[in-house]
Amino acid sequence: MGQSFKRKVFYIPGYDPIHPRRYRELYRTESAVQGAISGYDIHLSAKNGQGGYGWFVDSEIDGRSTRADLEVMVGSDLVRASMQSGILATYVQMWRTAYIYIASGALWRLMQLRKGPVMAALYPVVMLIGQAVFAVALAYPAGTMLAMWHPGLSWLGIVVIPWVLMGFRRYDNRLFAYYLMHDYAYSAAGRGAYPRELAARLIEFEARVVAALRGDVDEVLLVGHSSGAHLAISLLANISRSGAIKKGGPALSFLSLGQVVPMVSFLPDAHRLRRDLKHLSAQEQITWVDVTAPGDGCTFALCDPVAVTGVASPDQKWPLVLSAAFSQTLSYEKWRALRWRFFRLHFQYICAFDRPADYDYFQITAGPVPLGIRYKDRAPSPGKVIRAVSKYRQTSP
Numbered sequence: 001m002g003q004s005f006k007r008k009v010f011y012i013p014g015y016d017p018i019h020p021r022r023y024r025e026l027y028r029t030e031s032a033v034q035g036a037i038s039g040y041d042i043h044l045s046a047k048n049g050q051g052g053y054g055w056f057v058d059s060e061i062d063g064r065s066t067r068a069d070l071e072v073m074v075g076s077d078l079v080r081a082s083m084q085s086g087i088l089a090t091y092v093q094m095w096r097t098a099y100i101y102i103a104s105g106a107l108w109r110l111m112q113l114r115k116g117p118v119m120a121a122l123y124p125v126v127m128l129i130g131q132a133v134f135a136v137a138l139a140y141p142a143g144t145m146l147a148m149w150h151p152g153l154s155w156l157g158i159v160v161i162p163w164v165l166m167g168f169r170r171y172d173n174r175l176f177a178y179y180l181m182h183d184y185a186y187s188a189a190g191r192g193a194y195p196r197e198l199a200a201r202l203i204e205f206e207a208r209v210v211a212a213l214r215g216d217v218d219e220v221l222l223v224g225h226s227s228g229a230h231l232a233i234s235l236l237a238n239i240s241r242s243g244a245i246k247k248g249g250p251a252l253s254f255l256s257l258g259q260v261v262p263m264v265s266f267l268p269d270a271h272r273l274r275r276d277l278k279h280l281s282a283q284e285q286i287t288w289v290d291v292t293a294p295g296d297g298c299t300f301a302l303c304d305p306v307a308v309t310g311v312a313s314p315d316q317k318w319p320l321v322l323s324a325a326f327s328q329t330l331s332y333e334k335w336r337a338l339r340w341r342f343f344r345l346h347f348q349y350i351c352a353f354d355r356p357a358d359y360d361y362f363q364i365t366a367g368p369v370p371l372g373i374r375y376k377d378r379a380p381s382p383g384k385v386i387r388a389v390s391k392y393r394q395t396s397p
Contacts (some may be wrong), residue, residue: 003369005066007219008212008250010073010205012235014226014260015183017079019283020053020072026350027070029059031362034352042366052208057366064368069217073205073228077199082179082255083182087165090178093185094128100188106266113308116297120342121184127177135164146247150311176343187263190307192270192392194234205235210244219251219370226298226346229259230273230305236286237276245285253371254280254288255364256319257349258296266390275395278311281318287372288318291349291359294383295326295339298346303385310388311395322359323381329353 054071224232
């Protein structure tokens with residue numbers, strides 16, 4: 001590698017119905033903040049022409065220049081389609097999803113790992129039940145008032161129920177009950193198996209990564225955030241099996257952030273994901289770094305997704321499990337301001353840290369050092385969880 005370093009970055013978001021421009025704006029604002037704190041220059045520019053949605057980043061770090069081509073793997077259309085369920089259908093989804101996790105024993109096993117993400121999964125259930133109870137409770141006084149006009153009208157109080165429920169859904173952009181319910185229901189619908197449309201989209205993603213591996217870059221980096229992490233695992237495992245990773249080609253790296261892999265890998269029919277976890281964890285041709293934080297209640301912090309799923313092999317090499325340590329890498333003031341903003345904290349991995357340690361999202365994606373070299377001699381963070389917990393460990397039906 002010469003003075004100028006070239007990188008192709010693919011970002012795979014979690015369950016997100018919003019246009020990927022939000023990630024460009026977040027990158028633009030947060031990279032400027034991190035650059036000012038850490039003392040480096042970083043600038044975004046527009047990407048023109050055909051291809052996926054993305055942008056260019058040019059940086060000057062430690063006297064070396066880098067050009068990164070960032071692209072968001074868009075799945076927002078699939079997410080929006082999965083969120084079209086009406087109120088009644090969402091309640092049906094809720095009971096079905098709860099039944100899958102409880103009857104399979106997955107919920108109990110997940111609670112043995114981290115209670116935070118399990119509580120996050122139970123939140124929409126509690127909220128939706130609470131909304132229904134509130135609506136039914138209002139029906140009685142409404143019926144009583146109608147009965148004052150005519151005794152035979154008291155039954156019309158039930159008309160209040162759908163109106164109240166529609167009101168709650170209207171403000172779900174603040175409550176996130178329907179959003180989170182659709183998220184968990186989508187993952188659980190196939191009891192851990194990928195939906196057909198998502199499996200087809202992964203094939204499209206694979207083709208773009210393979211094309212990048214044949215391009216003129218020094219590193220191809222995949223970033224999987226939240227539920228996007230387990231999609232990246234399956235994508236990379238397929239690429240590895242295909243033989244597309246050539247010796248002497250670009251370095252292939254994978255950064256998983258805030259992963260929730262056990263939410264899927266612990267389900268009965270997640271054979272493909274478990275098979276992909278086992279395969280990817282033993283590959284020499286890649287670098288896989290998994291970054292979580294105990295302060296993020298929506299992730300399985302410091303849990304090795306391969307080991308806890310029970311598919312670790314004797315030759316397991318990856319992932320390198322690291323903590324973003326929010327309580328240490330964020331100032332007291334910022335940590336205090338964000339501590340109870342759970343959704344915002346789940347995105348902190350791709351934001352600026354005002355007391356950065358060795359994790360810097362912007363140096364990883366737009367700096368002159370490949371992921372494998374950056375963490376070559378790094379030991380896993382203390383507290384790494386490797387105990388096999390999943391009841392289901394089969395990698396084929």
